[in-house]
Amino acid sequence: MVKRTSFEGDSCPIARSLEAIGDWWSLLIIREALFGLRRFGEFQNKLGMAKNILSVRLRSLVDHGILTTAPASDGSAYQEYVLTPKGRGTFPILVALRQWSEEFDDHPEEIATVLVDREKGRPVKKLEMRAEDGRLLSPAETMLKPRPAPRRRSA
Amino acid sequence: MVKRTSFEGDSCPIARSLEAIGDWWSLLIIREALFGLRRFGEFQNKLGMAKNILSVRLRSLVDHGILTTAPASDGSAYQEYVLTPKGRGTFPILVALRQWSEEFDDHPEEIATVLVDREKGRPVKKLEMRAEDGRLLSPAETMLKPRPAPRRRSA
């Protein structure tokens, strides 16, 4: 087989995430969905992508439990694509991508929008990683540990 | 042209990030680089990917300023690929991807490792988004604002 390698079954959680949303368009579709887009035509218009590709991606996102198809909403007989909790859970990923661009992009002046605190209108802080006890952690202060054995039948 | 659409020049910072690291392999290469891998063969062995693809990806990452080629390190006349600050800045993205998988994966028992606080050995908390004044923010408490006009020649 010469097909694109799949990360399904890989034990690395990063690879597993990429398997679901690691392609060219999925995260942008999710971005628009977080913004409230729901209809096929809305996505197609906003993203300017080919309809067949959009079709395939939407199906894939539904298969991965990120979107779900709702029968209707405004009376029309068409269906809509709405985010599941899993889909909404990608928000930190999008924020991290956004902040990386804001911090390191070679042409930051071309970035059109800033993510702000709705209440104060001020930019949000960089994502913070904290220990269980609340200490702020740098990458160097973390490490990977083998997953603890799953406790059996003890709820 | 029928080539893959490029997000270069797009005003959305998420699209701009994806332009650099939004493909199948780049984030995994970066993941290994964060782990300390530096040599072509190390990447190739660890990731099990085709050498030509690795070659293309490494070049692309270097072009995007995420990796840089260091002339040597252990005396051998080969070059190494090391992360730039921009490259190390992707850490939160990888953490976000990891945590998303940990929280929503259909088969979490297949995930091999946990990211822990090095000092205590306890899992790190979920990434937190905070306002300038320290308030913890949910997605709904944020919004996008047009980028403030760049102040000209005022330092």
Next chain:
DNA sequence: CTTGTGTGGTTGCATTATAAAACCATCTGC
């Protein structure tokens, strides 16, 4: 009921990206 229009796709075909394997150049040890 027939025609027209908009939405939501699918199909066909050309182009590009990805993958495996073979190949090649350079370095390293001897």
Next chain:
DNA sequence: GCAGATGGTTTTATAATGCAACCACACAAG
């Protein structure tokens, strides 16, 4: 200088992507 390891490039085949054309259905007007 020869054998093997390292670090790639080239070749060739398959899969993914993108555009355009097409089709199905709903709805509205005439």
